[in-house]
Amino acid sequence: MKQGSENKHRTPAHIWLCWLLLAGGSLALWPIRRGIDRHAGGLGEHAETLYFSSGKTLRALSLGHAGLLADIYWTRAVQYFGRKRIARARRFDLLAPLLRITTELDPHLLIAYRFGAIFLAAKPPEGAGEPEQALQLVRRGIVANPGYWRFWQDLGFIYYWDLKNYKMAARAFETGSKQPGAMVWMKAMAATISAQGGEFRTSRLLWSEIYRQAETETVRRSALAHLAALKADQDIGELNALLTRFRKEQGSEPGSLENLVRAGYLKAIPLDPSGVPYVLGANGKVTVGAQSKVERHLLPESPPPPGADS
Amino acid sequence: MLAIETVDLTKDYRVGFWRKRPRRVLDRLSLEVEVGEVFGLLGPNGAGKTTTLKILLGLVFPTAGTARLLERDARDISAHRNVGYLPENPSFYDHLTAQEFMTYAASLFGLSDKARPRQVGRLLEQVGLAESKNLPLRKFSKGMIQRLGIAQALINDPAVIFLDEPMSGLDPVGRREIRNLILRLKENGKTIFFSTHILSDAETLCDRVAILDHGRLRGCGELREILEVGVFSTEIVLEKPSRDAVVALGPFTSSIVRTGDRVRLELRAESDLNNEVLAQVVRWNAKLISLNPVRMSLEDYFMERVGEDDTSLSRKSAKVRTESPKSE
Amino acid sequence: MIQRIRTIAFHTFKESVREKVLYNLIVFALLLIGSAVLFASISLGIGRLMLVNLGLSSIAIFGLLMAIFIGIGLVSKEIDRRTIHNILSKPVRRFEFIIGKYLGLMLTLLVNTSIMTGGFYMALYYVERRLGGEDLLPLEAIYFILLQFAIVVGLALLFSCISTPILSAFFTFCLYVIGNFLGDIRWLGQESGSRIFEKVTVLLYYVLPNFSDFQVISQSAHGISVPPFLLTSGTLYALLYVTILISAAILVFEKREF
Numbered sequence: 001m002k003q004g005s006e007n008k009h010r011t012p013a014h015i016w017l018c019w020l021l022l023a024g025g026s027l028a029l030w031p032i033r034r035g036i037d038r039h040a041g042g043l044g045e046h047a048e049t050l051y052f053s054s055g056k057t058l059r060a061l062s063l064g065h066a067g068l069l070a071d072i073y074w075t076r077a078v079q080y081f082g083r084k085r086i087a088r089a090r091r092f093d094l095l096a097p098l099l100r101i102t103t104e105l106d107p108h109l110l111i112a113y114r115f116g117a118i119f120l121a122a123k124p125p126e127g128a129g130e131p132e133q134a135l136q137l138v139r140r141g142i143v144a145n146p147g148y149w150r151f152w153q154d155l156g157f158i159y160y161w162d163l164k165n166y167k168m169a170a171r172a173f174e175t176g177s178k179q180p181g182a183m184v185w186m187k188a189m190a191a192t193i194s195a196q197g198g199e200f201r202t203s204r205l206l207w208s209e210i211y212r213q214a215e216t217e218t219v220r221r222s223a224l225a226h227l228a229a230l231k232a233d234q235d236i237g238e239l240n241a242l243l244t245r246f247r248k249e250q251g252s253e254p255g256s257l258e259n260l261v262r263a264g265y266l267k268a269i270p271l272d273p274s275g276v277p278y279v280l281g282a283n284g285k286v287t288v289g290a291q292s293k294v295e296r297h298l299l300p301e302s303p304p305p306p307g308a309d310s
Numbered sequence: 311m312l313a314i315e316t317v318d319l320t321k322d323y324r325v326g327f328w329r330k331r332p333r334r335v336l337d338r339l340s341l342e343v344e345v346g347e348v349f350g351l352l353g354p355n356g357a358g359k360t361t362t363l364k365i366l367l368g369l370v371f372p373t374a375g376t377a378r379l380l381e382r383d384a385r386d387i388s389a390h391r392n393v394g395y396l397p398e399n400p401s402f403y404d405h406l407t408a409q410e411f412m413t414y415a416a417s418l419f420g421l422s423d424k425a426r427p428r429q430v431g432r433l434l435e436q437v438g439l440a441e442s443k444n445l446p447l448r449k450f451s452k453g454m455i456q457r458l459g460i461a462q463a464l465i466n467d468p469a470v471i472f473l474d475e476p477m478s479g480l481d482p483v484g485r486r487e488i489r490n491l492i493l494r495l496k497e498n499g500k501t502i503f504f505s506t507h508i509l510s511d512a513e514t515l516c517d518r519v520a521i522l523d524h525g526r527l528r529g530c531g532e533l534r535e536i537l538e539v540g541v542f543s544t545e546i547v548l549e550k551p552s553r554d555a556v557v558a559l560g561p562f563t564s565s566i567v568r569t570g571d572r573v574r575l576e577l578r579a580e581s582d583l584n585n586e587v588l589a590q591v592v593r594w595n596a597k598l599i600s601l602n603p604v605r606m607s608l609e610d611y612f613m614e615r616v617g618e619d620d621t622s623l624s625r626k627s628a629k630v631r632t633e634s635p636k637s638e
Numbered sequence: 639m640i641q642r643i644r645t646i647a648f649h650t651f652k653e654s655v656r657e658k659v660l661y662n663l664i665v666f667a668l669l670l671i672g673s674a675v676l677f678a679s680i681s682l683g684i685g686r687l688m689l690v691n692l693g694l695s696s697i698a699i700f701g702l703l704m705a706i707f708i709g710i711g712l713v714s715k716e717i718d719r720r721t722i723h724n725i726l727s728k729p730v731r732r733f734e735f736i737i738g739k740y741l742g743l744m745l746t747l748l749v750n751t752s753i754m755t756g757g758f759y760m761a762l763y764y765v766e767r768r769l770g771g772e773d774l775l776p777l778e779a780i781y782f783i784l785l786q787f788a789i790v791v792g793l794a795l796l797f798s799c800i801s802t803p804i805l806s807a808f809f810t811f812c813l814y815v816i817g818n819f820l821g822d823i824r825w826l827g828q829e830s831g832s833r834i835f836e837k838v839t840v841l842l843y844y845v846l847p848n849f850s851d852f853q854v855i856s857q858s859a860h861g862i863s864v865p866p867f868l869l870t871s872g873t874l875y876a877l878l879y880v881t882i883l884i885s886a887a888i889l890v891f892e893k894r895e896f
Contacts, residue, residue: 063818064698064853067860068691071684108860111683215683367727370895387729395727401719405656417645418728462724472727 053097055104062105070106077102077112078218081119085126092128096120099137107144111215113137117154118210118219121162126222126298131162150213152176153186157206160193170194185209200234228273229298232288235270239278239286242266256280311381313470313501314343314366318375321361321525335361337525338375343503343518345469348496350512350533351505352608353522354616359505360398362522363472366503367395380470391419394463398474398505400455404448408439408458411447412465419466433461438487452479460488470501477511489514509608519608521615528615533608544577546587547599555594562587572599642730643738650742651749654708664750667700668757675761689765690776690859693758698783698855701751702814705787708746709794710806712739713891722896733888740795740884747787755780772861778869779858785876786852790814792883793847799890817849847879 052058059066077098084092099116102109119127120134135158142151156172159165170193177186185205192202204227211223239257242265246254250263257280260266269277274293281287288294319339322332336358343349351359364370365377366384377384380392402411412430421429434440437457442450450458456479463471476492477485492502492515506512512519513533520530543564548555550571560566565576577587591598654660674692677685713736716722725735758776763769793813797806816823820843827839851872854864 060819060822063815064849064855065691065695067687067856068695070856071688071691074684106856106860108856108862109684109687364723364896367723369723369726387726387731390727390729393727395723397720397723397727400724402721402724403653405653410652414645414649415724415728418642418725418730420641420729 052101055101058101059105066105070102070109070112073098073102073105074109074112078115078216082218088125090124092119092124092130095128096130096133096137103137103140103144107140110141110145110148110150113141113151114154114213115216115219117151117158118222121158122222123162131158134158134162147180149176149179149182149186152179152182153189153209156189156193157210160206161203166193200230204230225295226298228294229296232272232292232294232296233299235272235278236286236288239270243280243284243286253284254280257286311345312342312378313345313347313380314341314349314503315378316341316362316366316375319362319365319372319377320374321358321365321370322373335525336365336372339522339525339527340375341520341527341530343501345501346496346499347517348492348502348504348515350516350519351503351522352507352509352512352519352612354507356524357522358525359507359522360474363395363474363503363505367393367472391466392469394466394468394471396459396463396471396473396476399478400459402447402455402458402462405446407444407446408434408450409443411458412462415462416465421466429465429467433465436464436491437461453481453484456480457484460491464495468500470503471495472503472505474505475507476504477506477508485511509612513608521612523616529611543604544587544601545604546575546577546591546601548573548575548591549597549599551596552594555591555596558590558594559587562590576604639731639734642734643741646725646730646735646738647741647745650712650739651745654743654746655749657708660704660708660746660750663700663704664753667696667754670696671754671757671761675764685765686762687859689761691855693761694776694779694783694855694858697751697754697758697780698786700754701747701783701787702790704750705743705747705790706794706807706810706814708743709791710798710803710810712743712795713798713887714801714803714806717896720896726896732892736795736799736884736888736891740791740887743791743795744788747791748784751780751784751787775858775861775863778864779855781869782852782854782864782872785872786849788876788880789847789849789883792880792887796883796887796890799887799894813847814849817847818853819850820846820848821850848875851875 058069062069077095080094080098081092084095096116099112099120102112106112116137117134120137121127121129121131123129135155138151138154138158141148142155145151152172152175156169156176159169159172163169170190173186173190173193176182177190189202189205192199192205207223207226207230211220211227214220214223242260243254246260246263246265254260254263257266257269257278261268271277272288272292272294276289276292276294278286279289288296317340319336319341320334321336322334325331325333339358339362341349341351341362351362353359361370365372366379367390368385368387371385380389382389403414406414409430412434413426416426416430431440431443434443437460439454439457439461442454447455447458456476460473460476463473473492476488480488489511492504495502502515504512504516516533518530518532521528551573556566556573556575559575562577563575564578567574567576588601671693674689674696677688677692713722716725726732755777759769759773762773766773790810793810794806797809800806801809824839824843827836830836830839851868857864
């Protein structure tokens with residue numbers, strides 16, 4: 001061992017080694033992790049389990065922090081839903097349990113019930129296609145929050161839109177209109193559904209109201225899409241009626257919508273809500289253009305507009 | 311008035327979880343300490359010195375017998391207003407500075423807002439810690455902690471002061487300072503109860519000592535008396551004595567030790583030998599350096615008492631309170 | 639007497655404050671509350687709710703940790719470091735020591751909670767841009783959180799007089815957890831069918847500290863006020879329980895030898 005003035009600050013070899021390992025190891029972490037994720041990606045999907053399926057148990061275990069847990073589960077539910085939507089999934093198995101746990105943890109988390117009312121009931125790929133689960137969720141919401149009249153609106157909406165049960169829908173709106181603080185249009189809606197269940201006007205009222213009350217971007221976008229689809233549906237119904245009139249009066253096939261314009265039945269080819277012109281389909285019925293952003297699939301089989309043949 | 315009194319003080323500790331075999335740490339200890347005395351409690355490690363101290367301070371409760379402090383039962387802490395205590399190997403609060411700690415101690419004694427800073431400053435000065443008063447205690451050396459311990463023991467100007475190994479951790483300068491401090495306190499009429507296993511300290515400072523061993527009192531008495539109990543012998547030191555001188559003195563000596571130019575002769579313990587011996591020294595013209603009686607040291611007394619199984623000694627509650635020395 | 643208790647309390651406070659761990663905990667808690675602001679902006683319709691839940695839960699959890707970890711050392715640390723000899727050799731009564739220690743730690747928790755509450759309201763203001771009447775409701779939750787601390791510190795102090803820090807932490811934490819489940823335990827006893835078991839669970843229900851009534855975070859977050867009856871009865875219960883704990887601690891401490 002050398003003593004004296006030289007080599008006073010010679011760092012031992014093992015110190016250099018440690019620094020090297022530290023830096024190198026940290027850098028290597030990133031690509032290795034990505035490699036694992038890429039290959040184990042398939043496994044990740046199968047691990048779609050809920051470790052706790054009972055919200056009540058969780059609530060007891062949370063030692064007073066159930067509210068925070070509910071918020072976390074709500075976030076999980078929305079993320080889960082978003083992921084499934086992006087993947088264009090046809091099954092949303094965990095959505096109902098997640099929303100159930102969320103509302104068991106925090107029965108006053110109104111937004112969770114409202115979200116479920118729309119997206120649990122809607123048919124895939126827009127939603128889980130479980131209207132019965134949606135009804136159950138909203139009913140529990142009513143029990144826990146008796147003063148919140150909008151849940152009756154949600155109940156009515158599910159019956160109307162997804163289950164086509166206009167009698168129950170009208171009844172829900174009727175009951176809801178009697179709750180303190182309910183808005184006037186609830187009663188009007190009850191009457192409209194009773195009289196004209198399935199009408200475009202009724203549906204548009206409902207979806208407009210949903211858009212107005214929306215608290216998340218997801219719901220807002222969904223409402224707009226539905227409104228656009230409804231408008232398109234109405235336009236197409238009117239255009240089909242024009243076609244029928246043309247066939248009757250002219251005795252021939254129009255062939256295209258331009259012919260209708262030339263024949264004076266239309267001023268111009270109308271644009272659908274996404275700004276794309278309607279076209280005449282091969283089956284002789286009007287449909288939206290190829291470039292159209294209107295999501296017609298959102299509409300359940302709409303009943304034929306009055307006056308046109310089925 | 312008795313500053314401190316114990317009567318048949320006994321302390322047993324339970325040992326063993328299942329079988330309650332008691333271990334007797336103090337066995338019928340009876341002591342009395344007068345006001346104004348410096349009293350030394352001596353004994354080997356584990357003798358029960360600290361236990362005695364703790365009982366007197368109400369930290370430990372006796373199994374039998376009584377302990378009284380300033381005429382009050384030891385469990386009555388009202389006496390503590392006039393008591394100062396320096397524990398063995400003291401430890402204080404790392405996170406406080408010296409001044410903060412002293413202020414804390416002063417508040418606990420109930421010193422007024424005005425008196426507090428004055429007393430604190432004065433005592434820190436006295437023990438030589440005035441410069442370190444804003445240093446956190448975790449940075450204190452052992453010696454500094456010991457000084458601080460002494461300072462906090464005196465902050466309330468107590469009448470009785472308990473010191474458990476006060477010199478531990480001090481360098482020779484420190485030891486001398488503390489010795490002087492104790493003597494000064496004695497001059498001011500304070501009572502000092504001093505526990506140590508370093509006999510030389512006790513020898514210099516105490517009026518009376520008690521010797522404790524395995525919980526029993528082995529001996530107690532005025533230091534003066536103990537040390538004068540017998541003159542063992544005399545020693546003379548000669549410088550460069552002639553051989554004849556040494557030979558002449560031979561019969562009178564029990565041991566001869568040569569160190570360089572000096573010869574130390576320990577004479578046999580018969581007092582009338584002195585004159586004979588001196589005559590011989592003069593006759594042979596030996597240069598006399600010193601002539602000293604060799605007394606029993608405290609250490610001798612101690613070693614004699616400790617380890618003894620003489621129950622008669624311990625039964626005697628040796629309240630030696632004579633005014634005049636026994637020897638002539 | 640008051641003077642000595644005060645002295646010991648402030649000393650305990652100062653000691654806690656100088657404990658580095660405390661600063662880390664507070665900084666972490668404040669960071670968490672700050673991050674809640676971030677969550678609020680991406681939080682899918684429950685921004686304010688999330689902030690209040692996260693903020694209050696942080697205050698509760700960190701405060702609980704502090705209460706336990708400082709509480710268990712209140713007495714045992716002084717015994718281990720042998721500073722207790724110093725204190726008790728002065729004219730300090732043993733009960734003054736216990737009460738002073740308790741008050742000192744409560745003072746520490748009060749100050750810390752205030753700091754975290756301040757941070758919380760700053761975050762709330764940042765997100766809401768205004769503070770209305772309903773924003774005072776979390777203060778009710780914080781009051782109940784403080785009541786919980788009062789009981790937990792009492793528990794920790796009692797255990798600190800009896801056993802080692804690790805065991806004290808364990809027992810205190812266990813009692814806190816069990817104290818949240820007392821209703822379920824009693825229900826279990828009723829459902830069990832065994833008379834003895836039922837009696838035992840009823841006894842436990844009344845003897846052990848009941849924390850479940852103090853959990854009002856979710857309520858406050860939703861703007862539901864605590865009924866005044868609960869406020870007063872909760873306070874009385876906490877005061878009573880703390881008195882019991884401190885009395886027990888004093889009794890244990892009086893008998894201890896050092």
